[in-house]
Amino acid sequence: MTIFLTLILLILVTVSIWQVTKILELSQPKEESTQIADDDDNQMQGKLMLVFLIFIYGLTLFSFWRWGDVLLPDASSDHGPGYDTLMWVTFSVIFFVQTVTQAFLHYFSYKYRGEKSRKAFFYADNDRLEAIWTIIPTIVLAALILYGLYTWNDIMYVEKNEDALVVELYAQQFNWKARYGGEDNVLGDANVRFLQDFDGKNLVGIDATDPNGLDDIIVQELHLPVGKEIIFKMRSQDVLHSAYMPHFRAQMNCVPGMITEFAFTPTKTTEQMRMDTDVISKVRKINEIRKINSEELIANGEEALDPYIFDYVLLCNKICGASHYTMQMKIIVETEQEFNKWIKSQQTFAQFIQ
């Protein structure tokens, strides 16, 4: 129904544009229509420029008011707050510059709308002005670059840390697997050439001759202990994928033929996130939407949608084929005790291939 209405609306808009142009065309006396803007056009279009400025501001404010709550909640990782602060500092600079420059641009377009009787002010050059607006952006950008690089180095350089948990994220069309190092916390060597060993039970291609690999644990659901540094090693068996964990401000491509790295420390358990006020209101809103969508489904004799409960998610963020949009893995952040209990209940590689 909405589709039908929208299409009708579109047709009406098209027709009305057409009609308005016809009217405008006919209302022009034939002789005078040189098709060059005259003083009346300049008056009209200049004023519209001012209206357009208001439209830009209005759209900005409206979007924040209406859609401000779709943005990601506060970060759930150790480096996340640093990322978020850098983002808001940069955003403030951008908003300031956007507001001021758009104002000048559109106000001047309105203020100096042309009249045939007038002449423009001949003003070709001013070295001081040029210097000012070269130097000021340079200073601002230099500050942003330094701030950004400081944060970047903080996030990206994975230092040796004996206490860190090593986890492999393994990508394939169109699912994820995770591998833990087991008792020794060391991942065994692996290669796609071993994938067909043990009747296809070697899910991520572990080299069975490497003793480090036998106690590895392979799972389809990523569990992480809160407050502990996790060093992720990414692999892909077929095409490029990207391990994207938006709530942790973490992302790294998975490249066939090489191992990539990213490390972070989760700071909030899944349970804590479900108690977060922003998350609660977001989940409530989503469930309202799902309820409305369900009514439509029920009317069509289909099953209703399940109510949504918040969970962290690992998404694929590099185009990888037809089902790219479904490729995901649930992430559960829990206390260390819960994590230890969970991992003890998992089969090791050696047990699995028996």
Added chain:
Amino acid sequence: MSIESAHSHEDDHGHHHKETFITKYIFSQDHKMIAKQYLITGLFMGFVGIAMSLLFRLQLAWPEKPFGIFEILLGKWAPDGVMDPNVYLALVTIHGTIMVFFVLTAGLSGTFSNLLIPLQIGARDMASGLLNMISYWLFFLSCTLMVASLFVEAGPAAAGWTVYPPLSALPQAQPGSGTGMTLWLVSMAVFIASSLLAALNYVVTVINLRTKGMTMSRLPLTIWAFFVTAIIGIVSFPVLLSAALLLIMDRSFGTSFFLSDIFIQGEVLHYQGGSPVLYEHLFWFLGHPEVYIVILPALGITSEVIATNARKPIFGYRAMIASILAIAFLSTIVWGHHMFISGMNPFLGSVFTFTTLLIAIPSAVKAFNYITTLWKGNLQLNPAMLFSIALVSTFISGGLTGIILGDSTLDINVHDTYFVVAHFHLVMGISALYGLFAGVYHWFPKMFKRMMNKNLGYIHFWVTAICAYGVFFPMHFIGMAGLPRRYYTNTNFPYFDDLANINVVITVFALIAGAAQLVFLYNFIHSIFYGKKTKQNPWKSNTLEWTAPIEHFHGNWHGEIPHVHRWAYDYSKPGHDEDYIPQNIPLKKGEEELQH
């Protein structure tokens, strides 16, 4: 050199050649006809590209809903009218390829470089008319190949416009990586050959064939922009050609440049030792300069249109040239900002963040100079002028978010999300399209001897301008919410359910914007045949193309080519009655040429 060649050709070109239909309209070597061929081919491809975007916008707003239009246009790829995910990816891929290369590179730069370089520097034609003709026909061939790829059995290329291997290299990975991808790669190789021939021609023409008095420091900024764009193209396009050729080798001849350790469809492939990251480097070594190949000509056109219609010299002519050169230089050393999280060394990320954010400085200088040019002007708000002003607006809005994406840290979480889509559509897509429209409205009289209807132009402008922001401003929010791009639908994750209504808003704006382009199309075609006849210099402009007769003939000017005595921006100069002084008017006694 320039003077001699001009004189020696004088006798040949003073009068009409006897031309047949074929030499005049099809295999023409006249730059003006070639420009029109580029424009019409580019516009045709543009409508194909825009139509594709509307199709996938329908899918995004009303996911997996049946549409009759899908059944009609997509046939077996939309069973029961529901778009197939593979087709969604194919549409996204071909939309990107067509818009970036065929419309905004060839359609924009090809049209206006061809039309304006000889006319604005005072030359009879391009340095080589033959190469110019070959360049157009290679472009036409590559368009034909790309359109043909839409009709192959398994569908066209669908690996995204960047066609990263292994997805693009392995037919097992997706149906579009079969014959469709082969045609894509061949089409691009032909396109690159066409671009290189054209670019070499532009550079040689600008260096050698300027009329007497047309020093480099008197060149209009349009020519500076086209000239520098051509140089960037010559430097970077061959690298893309090498990437395409290596990818063809990997696909068809079993080499392993980009592939290693792959297991797909139950089979271990023989590839060993290559790296997709190498492809990313090669691709973006062109891919990033490419956005400046797209935007610089649009900025050049804007400089000319704004100065003419503000009846005022462009502010900071030298600074504008310096910033074009700075952008061109920096554009070749920033490609890594597309690869911050590709697995390359984080130290490289730091370097590319530094160079990338530097590029904001010359861009800011350009924006401020445009705004100052408007200050105390006498603005003639023709449709071309409105599009130029709007270009500055979207260039600022889109450019500013580049500060976020160019910062390696912030890129981590918005990389490959809709935030990127919103950013580059505003800063290079919409801005360059506005440049194209500004150019068409402004130089239509020069090309077709008639005027376009201004009221239709106004309607086209306002609907487009409002819808462009309506489409791309809300899109930033979808990206900031963490939704990856190139998703067939966002409904697979309940977490993104609250983004559905934003997608509806975006699609409605996109459909209205699409409808507005029909107004332009009607105006364009109607005006070619029935538009009001133009005067020789309708916009009272200073540049040399308006000193040439309205009638087109090979050679541009009867008799001698005009000599140049001043820069292109003597608008409203004190001490003169008229508010413009064409470049071929000698200085008055005692009049000083501006030291620029």
